[in-house]
Amino acid sequence: MTKRIRAKHKIDRRLGENIWGRPKSPLNRRESRPGQHGERRSGKLSDFGQQLKAKQKLKGYYGSISERQFRAAYDEASRLKGSTSELLIGLLERRLDALVYRAKFVPTVFAARQFVSHGHVTVNGKRVTIPSYRLRIGDVIEVTEKAKQLALVLEAIKSAERDVPDYVNADHNKMTAALTRIPALSDVPYPVQMEPNLVVEFYSR
Template sequence: MSRFTGPRLKKMRALGIDLPGLSRKTIESRPTPPGQHGAKNTRRKKSDFGVKLMEKQKLRFNYGLSEKQMRRLVVDARKGKEPTGDTLLQLLERRLDNVVFRAGFAPTIAAARQLVSHRHIKLNGKLVNIPSIRLRAGDEISIKDVSAKLPIVVETLGNLPLTRPEWLSWNEQALSVKVAHMPAPEDVPFPIDVQQVVEYYANRL
């Protein structure tokens, strides 16, 4: 399955949660699932599989990943010494496109990915164009001087979609952010039962 390119608010309503990496909009005014029978569907109890699938989809759609990318991340998370779920969340938060978003350079992760792909972002002083790069403690992200004047960057920096997390250290003068330390599971900006995600892939890898 490829990345989602359809109506973002509709997808969030289907999942029943705001996903800041997917859209700046919220489902507050229309919290029920989309469709004629949306209100009735909220009362229907989900199966065990349905719960696992929904938790997995929250991560996939918020971080803008294909199913293949999600599977690869779970495989990598299994190799670590820490609990698979905690490692998976850390790997997602450490992605360059996510850090560009959390730094406040872009309104969504999709927009952040575009900034990286078009070579507007520097990693430790060098231009990069790979959104999936995993950052380490001490890495510094900045934006090209000319790119800092882009309307989308100026607007987002003036009205942050999310408060910058504690694990990122912001330099206002340089318009740069440094990874102070590795993110923790609770740094994910929306509720997630990651164990359900781990169990979803338990028999699929």
């Protein structure tokens, strides 16, 4: 088992939810939580506990990005005019690794981060190796020629496990994709319920 697979399973187990909706999640194999104490009834979370879980779930979904990066996204969202929770989702979906994942060029958000870091993606014709790179509406990302034939990419494109959302214009023949608009929370195909409003409450305590 690779380090990335262990990381994904660890996040699922800790949060008690299959946050990516993956068929191979250990939580799919049993009704109770994993571990010898999984059958025990879990106590009701406090308000702080609910807020913390919501933050960890949203942060973990995007490849378990660092606390510094996640807090920076929240701080930026809080400075903008509008709903902070909706703006936070919009900023997270504008990450380069998030768009690579949404376009189905790779199977997981963890793979998307590594894919970008290894230089397999260009933005408007220029190679970008920063997964957190902030995209603008209309920016065109493209898989490099060398990476277009990778088994990882070809298998991800053919996978029926998930669809490309309507705010991403992906062309799997040319291996290009673009963000057509900033999505709202209701537009993002999260497999589990995300509660960015609780994330806002967590940071504004």
